[in-house]
Structures are given as C-alpha cells and as structure tokens.
Amino acid sequence: MSDAVASGIPDFSDDDRFFMTLALDEARAALASGDIPVGAVVIHEGEVIGRGHNAREALGDPTAHAEMMALTRAAETLGRWRLSGCTLYVTLEPCPMCAGAVLQCRLSRLVFGAFDPRAGCCGSLYDLLSDRRFPVRVAGCGGLLAEEASRLLSDFFLSRRGRPGS
Amino acid sequence: MSDAVASGIPDFSDDDRFFMTLALDEARAALASGDIPVGAVVIHEGEVIGRGHNAREALGDPTAHAEMMALTRAAETLGRWRLSGCTLYVTLEPCPMCAGAVLQCRLSRLVFGAFDPRAGCCGSLYDLLSDRRFPVRVAGCGGLLAEEASRLLSDFFLSRRGRPGS
Numbered sequence: 545m546s547d548a549v550a551s552g553i554p555d556f557s558d559d560d561r562f563f564m565t566l567a568l569d570e571a572r573a574a575l576a577s578g579d580i581p582v583g584a585v586v587i588h589e590g591e592v593i594g595r596g597h598n599a600r601e602a603l604g605d606p607t608a609h610a611e612m613m614a615l616t617r618a619a620e621t622l623g624r625w626r627l628s629g630c631t632l633y634v635t636l637e638p639c640p641m642c643a644g645a646v647l648q649c650r651l652s653r654l655v656f657g658a659f660d661p662r663a664g665c666c667g668s669l670y671d672l673l674s675d676r677r678f679p680v681r682v683a684g685c686g687g688l689l690a691e692e693a694s695r696l697l698s699d700f701f702l703s704r705r706g707r708p709g710s
Numbered sequence: 711m712s713d714a715v716a717s718g719i720p721d722f723s724d725d726d727r728f729f730m731t732l733a734l735d736e737a738r739a740a741l742a743s744g745d746i747p748v749g750a751v752v753i754h755e756g757e758v759i760g761r762g763h764n765a766r767e768a769l770g771d772p773t774a775h776a777e778m779m780a781l782t783r784a785a786e787t788l789g790r791w792r793l794s795g796c797t798l799y800v801t802l803e804p805c806p807m808c809a810g811a812v813l814q815c816r817l818s819r820l821v822f823g824a825f826d827p828r829a830g831c832c833g834s835l836y837d838l839l840s841d842r843r844f845p846v847r848v849a850g851c852g853g854l855l856a857e858e859a860s861r862l863l864s865d866f867f868l869s870r871r872g873r874p875g876s
Contacts (some may be wrong), residue, residue, distance in 0.1 A: 641810025
C-alpha cells in the first residue's frame with residue numbers, strides 16, 4: 545500500500561516520488577551543521593529551480609528553514625517573486641512561517657513528507673493553505689515518503705539525546 | 711485618547727512610541743522601490759539591532775517582508791538565532807509567514823501598528839502568538855500609531871490605482 549493510500553489521500557506520481565527523493569537528499573545535507581534534517585526543492589516545468597535545507601544553526605538565522613531557502617532561490621532563478629506554476633516538495637509539513645511563505649509566493653502546489661503534529665500548518669494544527677479568507681489558496685498534500693523523512697528526524701533527535709543543551 | 715486606549719488594549723510607553731516612529735521611517739523607505747510601505751525594527755536593551763522594510767519588488771524575493779529582514783539582521787547582530795530579550799516593532803500586523811518567524815526566533819515581545827483584517831495573524835484572522843500548542847508564545851499587542859501606518863498604506867494603494875497590473 546502506498547504512502548498516499550495509507551494516509552487516506554490521493555496517490556502520488558512517479559515524478560512526485562523522484563522529486564521527494566531530491567528533497568530527502570537535501571534533508572541529509574542539513575546534518576553536517578547539526579541542523580534538524582529537513583530538505584526542500586522547487587520544481588518548474590520539470591526542472592529543479594531551487595533547493596534548500598534547514599540551516600538555522602549553520603547560518604544563525606531563525607528564518608533559514610528548508611522551504612524559505614528553496615523558495616528564495618527559486619525566485620532568484622525565475623527572476624520574479626511570483627512562483628505560480630511551481631511545486632514545492634518538502635520532507636516535513638510546513639510550520640506557520642513556511643506555510644505563510646508558500647501563500648506569499650503564489651505557489652501552485654505543495655507536496656510534503658511527514659506530518660508534523662506539533663507545528664504543522666498544512667493540515668495538522670491549521671490548514672492555512674485552504675483558508676478562503678486569504679487572497680490565494682494553494683493545493684497541498686502530505687504523506688509522500690513520510691517514513692523516510694520521519695526516520696531521518698527521529699535518528700537525529702535520538703543522536704542528540706543527552707548532549708548539553710539538548 | 712491614545713491609540714492604545716482607543717483600541718481597547720493596554721497603553722504603550724514613550725519608548726514604544728519612539729521605536730514605532732523608527733519603524734514608520736523604514737516603511738517610507740519601501741516606497742522608493744514601489745514596495746508596499748511596511749517597516750520594522752528590532753530592539754535589544756534599548757538599542758536598534760535590526761531594521762527592515764518590505765523589499766519584495768526591490769529584491770524579487772517573496773519572503774522579503776519588513777519583519778523577516780529586521781529579524782534576520784537582528785540575529786546577525788547578536789550572532790545567534792534566538793532573539794529572546796528582543797522586541798519587534800512593525801507598522802502592520804504580521805501575516806502568517808511573519809507571525810511564524812516571530813515564533814521561530816523566540817522573540818520576547820511584538821508591537822504592531824495597524825491591524826490587518828485581510829491577512830493578520832496576531833489577532834485578526836488568527837492569533838498564532840498565543841496558541842498554546844506551539845512550543846513558544848510571544849506577547850503581542852497592536853494599535854500603536856496605527857493611523858499613521860494605515861495612512862501610508864492607503865496613500866500607496868491610491869497612488870497605484872489605474873496603473874497597469876494594479
């Protein structure tokens with residue numbers, strides 16, 4: 545049974561799975577700086593136009609989440625802040641900041657991996673992307689390759705256990 | 711009657727008013743690039759440690775809101791992403807992205823000017839800062855020098871009326 549069917553949502557395409565594996569590669573890249581492993585890619589017409597991983601510790605920047613990095617780089621690539629026609633793949637359900645950024649950039653579609661019951665704002669705590677009071681809405685769905693995304697996160701938090709400040 | 715009393719919230723200090731005038735100065739700086747006039751400053755121990763204005767058009771970056779710029783610069787100044795002990799002054803109630811950023815950086819206090827009934831997430835559409843399901847909460851209040859902040863915005867939108875693409 546696919547991840548999508550298991551979570552009661554429509555099935556994902558082979559392209560979706562491929563692009564999520566790229567986001568998972570980005571998530572692993574966050575580990576080198578001790579950052580929480582979350583990764584993201586932005587796709588436009590079948591091409592990767594932005595990549596990013598969580599770099600809060602690496603950059604000392606509270607806004608340096610994977611989605612923010614990937615969306616900013618995608619805007620640089622296209623030379624415009626409107627990312628209509630683009631899809632963001634991210635390994636973890638976006639927090640309020642990143643869900644808000646998805647709305648700001650007029651993204652066409654969001655696909656995420658693991659749900660985040662503690663801070664997720666695309667279905668878990670809130671569903672900001674479908675709130676009709678905002679001027680735009682974004683199609684979003686989660687659960688794709690969620691087990692792999694969750695495993696990366698749980699391994700990371702287990703490895704930090706007992707360290708000073710953790 | 712003060713702005714604060716008029717909107718049914720606790721009164722603001724003279725320092726609060728002074729720092730909001732700095733944020734209003736930042737808002738005016740956004741006009742040069744045709745950006746929506748919103749400005750912000752971050753204060754730590756009585757000093758400005760970060761400034762920013764909306765620069766979405768200037769930078770072609772959908773995440774370049776006043777708050778994001780000011781918070782990122784404040785983190786650079788302090789050399790850490792945790793902005794505990796800091797206050798953010800911003801001329802307009804934060805959107806979901808910026809309210810989320812305020813939570814991410816563990817800010818101590820938020821003061822905003824005009825309420826935003828279309829996208830505000832600090833009391834208008836949502837009150838993200840006081841949601842006890844998130845790991846942190848931030849004290850926030852709005853209405854300070856709101857008339858001046860609103861006038862800047864309404865003058866800007868009136869001046870754009872009838873222009874192509876507006």
